[in-house]
Amino acid sequence: MATQNAVAAGVIGLGSMGLGMAQSMVKRGIRVAGYDINSSAVAKLAEAGGTSASNLAGAAKGADVLLVVVVNAAQTDMVLFGENGAAAAMKRGGVIISSATMAPDDARRLAAKAEALDLLYLDAPISGGAAKAAIGQLTVMASGSAQAFQKARPVLDAIATTVYELGDAAGIGASFKMVNQLLAGVHIAAACEAVTFAKKLGLDLPTVYKVITASAGNSWMFENRVPHILDGDYAPRSAVEIFTKDLGIVSDMGRHEKFPLQIAATALQMFLMTAAAGMERDDDASVARMIAEVTGLELPASSLADT
Numbered sequence: 001m002a003t004q005n006a007v008a009a010g011v012i013g014l015g016s017m018g019l020g021m022a023q024s025m026v027k028r029g030i031r032v033a034g035y036d037i038n039s040s041a042v043a044k045l046a047e048a049g050g051t052s053a054s055n056l057a058g059a060a061k062g063a064d065v066l067l068v069v070v071v072n073a074a075q076t077d078m079v080l081f082g083e084n085g086a087a088a089a090m091k092r093g094g095v096i097i098s099s100a101t102m103a104p105d106d107a108r109r110l111a112a113k114a115e116a117l118d119l120l121y122l123d124a125p126i127s128g129g130a131a132k133a134a135i136g137q138l139t140v141m142a143s144g145s146a147q148a149f150q151k152a153r154p155v156l157d158a159i160a161t162t163v164y165e166l167g168d169a170a171g172i173g174a175s176f177k178m179v180n181q182l183l184a185g186v187h188i189a190a191a192c193e194a195v196t197f198a199k200k201l202g203l204d205l206p207t208v209y210k211v212i213t214a215s216a217g218n219s220w221m222f223e224n225r226v227p228h229i230l231d232g233d234y235a236p237r238s239a240v241e242i243f244t245k246d247l248g249i250v251s252d253m254g255r256h257e258k259f260p261l262q263i264a265a266t267a268l269q270m271f272l273m274t275a276a277a278g279m280e281r282d283d284d285a286s287v288a289r290m291i292a293e294v295t296g297l298e299l300p301a302s303s304l305a306d307t
Contacts, residue, residue: 005032007154010063011055012040012079012086016237017099017126018069018089021159023048027136035059043076043151044302060086064141065155067097071247073106081113095120099140101181101242103249104171109145111170120148123170125177126160129224130237137161139178143172178253182264183245186219188243189267192288194222195229199297205230228285232302239295241280243271 007030011022014036025032026049034045035053042052056079060066068076076098078252080087085273087096096114098107098121107123109205114121124142132138138160142149145168148262149156156163166172194217198208209230228234254261274280274290282289292299 001155005045006034008062008064009155010034010053010059010061010086010090011045011050011069012036012059012066012068013069013075014038014045015069016130018067018131020045020130020135021069021138023134024136025048025155025158028154030158033059033061033063039263051291053217055084056086057089060089060215063090065092065095065152067099067155069099073102075098076110077100077113079281080110087114087119090119092118093151095148095154096106096123097122097124097142097155099124099126101125101146101177101246101249103175103253104174104260107174108169108171111276120145120151121170122148122152122236124152124156125173125175127177127180133159139174139231140164141166141176143167143169143174146247164296173221178246178250181243181253182261183249184221185243185271186263186267187219188225188284189270189287191219191222191225192229192270192285192291195226196288196291196295196297196299199299200295205300225283230282230289230300232300234279234283234286234289236281236283236304238284239281240271240274240284243276244280245282247271270293 009025009030009032011018011034014034016086019041022032022034032050032055034050036042036054046052057255070076096119114127124140124141126140128138136159140160140163143166166176174255176235209226212218247264250264270287276289277290
């Protein structure tokens with residue numbers, strides 16, 4: 001496989017997604033420096049052949065491409081443009097790939113800040129989960145200038161199998177991601193409701209899973225999340241708080257556009273109830289646990305639980 005030794009990249013945010021993306025770049029021969037407040041994540045990148053940075057500027061210094069994989073717009077703004085932020089340390093003409101899920105207005109605002117520093121900006125949210133991040137098979141929903149896409153191409157090719165070029169301005173990629181998150185949140189909530197309803201009807205849940213995944217009622221989220229419920233395993237692959245945030249953004253966008261989003265609003269309330277029940281940082285399949293608690297049902301317990 002051809003390498004991209006001429007490209008220097010920085011990664012800020014080495015969580016479950018960012019670390020896998022950084023490791024995928026290293027495998028493609030890209031020189032990668034990474035920073036995270038979690039020192040063990042930085043150490044894992046170093047073990048994979050990347051360079052550990054001690055601060056934000058260290059990850060960005062000399063970078064042709066800076067990949068930012070943090071939680072939201074506020075964190076993206078802080079790590080890029082806050083005190084001792086990364087953007088000031090980048091090469092002029094470098095490109096920022098911003099992958100946090102955020103409102104389109106925030107993406108446009110951050111792009112304008114980057115452009116004021118003579119930097120390019122790709123609004124590039126991602127989809128696919130940690131497993132696909134680790135093997136460079138994400139989907140990227142990106143928008144930005146042709147020049148930004150050209151400069152970012154080696155990194156995009158290393159982290160994704162599908163890169164959608166959706167427009168020439170920031171905010172378009174973010175809008176596509178919010179449509180995706182509306183559907184993802186609704187499908188998780190629906191899957192959890194369906195499984196707990198099946199339990200109420202006295203059905204064998206593994207058989208329900210087998211039948212539904214071979215039937216028209218299946219969804220990617222049903223197929224992916226229901227095994228967590230069957231295993232009683234709510235370790236956070238994607239936490240409840242992700243969807244209280246993302247469906248909250250969807251709700252705000254709907255209000256701004258004067259557009260009714262009744263189904264998304266119901267799903268948001270289900271995630272909020274789950275968070276209020278103390279499961280905010282647990283796996284988003286915990287919506288099923290919340291429904292079970294309200295209705296007096298007993299879901300499978302983890303085989304790893306203390307006895």
